[in-house]
Amino acid sequence: MLPWNDPNRRSWKRVPVSLAALLTALTITVTPAAATTIDTPTRVTASAAATASVSASSAASSAASSASAVSSGWNNYSCKPSAAHPRPVVLVHGTFGNAVDNWLGLAPYLVNRGYCVFSLDYGQLPGVPLFYGLGPIDASAAQLATYVDKVLAATGAAEADLVGHSQGGMMPRHYLKFLGGAAKVNALVGIAPDNHGTTLLGLTRLLPYFPGAQDLLTEATPGLADQVAGSPFLTRLNEGGDTVPGVRYTVIATRYDQVVTPYRSQFLTGPGVRNVLLQDLCPVDLSDHVAIGILDRVAFHEVANALDPGRATPTTCASVIG
Numbered sequence: 001m002l003p004w005n006d007p008n009r010r011s012w013k014r015v016p017v018s019l020a021a022l023l024t025a026l027t028i029t030v031t032p033a034a035a036t037t038i039d040t041p042t043r044v045t046a047s048a049a050a051t052a053s054v055s056a057s058s059a060a061s062s063a064a065s066s067a068s069a070v071s072s073g074w075n076n077y078s079c080k081p082s083a084a085h086p087r088p089v090v091l092v093h094g095t096f097g098n099a100v101d102n103w104l105g106l107a108p109y110l111v112n113r114g115y116c117v118f119s120l121d122y123g124q125l126p127g128v129p130l131f132y133g134l135g136p137i138d139a140s141a142a143q144l145a146t147y148v149d150k151v152l153a154a155t156g157a158a159e160a161d162l163v164g165h166s167q168g169g170m171m172p173r174h175y176l177k178f179l180g181g182a183a184k185v186n187a188l189v190g191i192a193p194d195n196h197g198t199t200l201l202g203l204t205r206l207l208p209y210f211p212g213a214q215d216l217l218t219e220a221t222p223g224l225a226d227q228v229a230g231s232p233f234l235t236r237l238n239e240g241g242d243t244v245p246g247v248r249y250t251v252i253a254t255r256y257d258q259v260v261t262p263y264r265s266q267f268l269t270g271p272g273v274r275n276v277l278l279q280d281l282c283p284v285d286l287s288d289h290v291a292i293g294i295l296d297r298v299a300f301h302e303v304a305n306a307l308d309p310g311r312a313t314p315t316t317c318a319s320v321i322g
Contacts, residue, residue: 073111074103074118077154081116087186088155089307090148091119094166094293095133095223102165105295106303113304116155120147122171123223133167134223137233141174148175148184159186161307165293166260167227169193169251174237176244187248189306191293192257196238196265197229201258204228229265243270250306252292252299254278259289276302282317297322 074091081088089110093102099119110117122143123135133140148160162172162185169190175181176188199205207213207228218225226233243249249268255277257263267275278285278292278299287296301319305312 074107075099076116077118079116079155081155081157082114085113085115085308087157087159087161088116088118088151089161089163090144090151091117092144092162092164092168092172093119093121093133094164094168095227096131097165097168098130098132102168102294105297106163106293106300109297109300110304110307115307118147118151120144122147125221134221136222137167137171137226138174138178140171140223141179144172144175145179145181148181152184159184161185161187161189163189163191163303163307164193165191166194166289167223169266170195170227170237173242174233176247177237182244182246185247187250187306189250189252189303190266190268191252191299191303192254192260192289193251193266194227194260195242195251195268197227197231197234198260198265199229199262201261241270242268243273245271247272248306248309249273250276250302252276252278252302252306254285254287254289254292254299256286257289257292274306278302281315282319284317 079088091099091103091107093099099121103117103119107117107119120143121132123133123137123140124131125134128134148162151160152158164170164172169188170193172181172185172188173195176185207217214225217228225231228234249270249272251267251273253260253263253266253276255263257266260266263277267273278287278296281302282298285296285298287299292299297320298315298317301313301322302315305315
């Protein structure tokens with residue numbers, strides 16, 4: 001076998017890069033747009049010049065993104081929850097998503113039903129513009145904790161409800177379990193969340209066969225590595241049970257999910273849990289991992305039911321026009 005420092009092995013070293021790129025591509029949940037930069041503690045280093053350049057570029061576009069959200073009725077910090085909907089709703093995007101694009105469907109849907117709705121960006125890496133949800137998930141959960149405090153202070157509410165897509169449906173569980181979030185959150189609704197990780201259709205099982213691939217995945221995109229089934233992050237998150245007392249949990253999954261596989265790994269067990277398979281509500285719904293979070297009004301109707309179970313109405317295929 002050739003030693004690792006032999007020049008002839010340089011082409012072989014590109015294999016882990018290609019594999020990591022493939023895994024990354026399979027986890028994309030939305031087409032990103034510019035949004036506000038968040039300074040995220042990460043395990044990745046970057047030059048100060050590159051970081052400054054990225055921050056300047058993102059800051060230049062943040063005003064437009066924020067204005068877009070406010071003009072659509074969400075991220076309006078003057079919004080006060082009503083008696084009918086006394087808790088603000090915080091939307092948590094998925095990997096590669098952002099505070100605007102991930103929610104162009106669901107946010108207006110909830111605003112039109114009388115909710116105060118907010119969304120955040122989290123998990124940006126230095127030197128990586130526009131893309132979010134790539135940083136270490138425990139650090140992202142700390143950003144969520146800070147953001148929820150901001151929303152509660154602005155609205156005067158005692159608790160918030162969280163709705164997340166993909167990583168955004170799983171990451172808040174770290175906040176609830178380890179960062180005091182259970183005292184500030186009434187309900188967590190996960191849309192296609194990777195609660196127990198994903199095998200990415202078995203591709204992650206190939207990692208041991210590519211020397212250095214796992215290290216590359218961890219160092220380059222720790223937020224992706226944390227989502228691989230069996231990762232140290234997920235092992236700690238799920239030790240001792242999936243849930244914490246005092247929080248209602250809803251998981252909405254689709255059998256056609258091609259990213260979080262197998263889809264039943266999304267479901268939670270424990271008190272206060274409701275697991276929903278989209279096709280049990282509408283058998284002809286063909287939404288995949290992306291569609292269920294960004295445009296599926298059958299799923300949106302079930303989100304509204306989860307946020308206000310006392311006023312829930314049956315979710316059916318006809319909910320697309322509701």
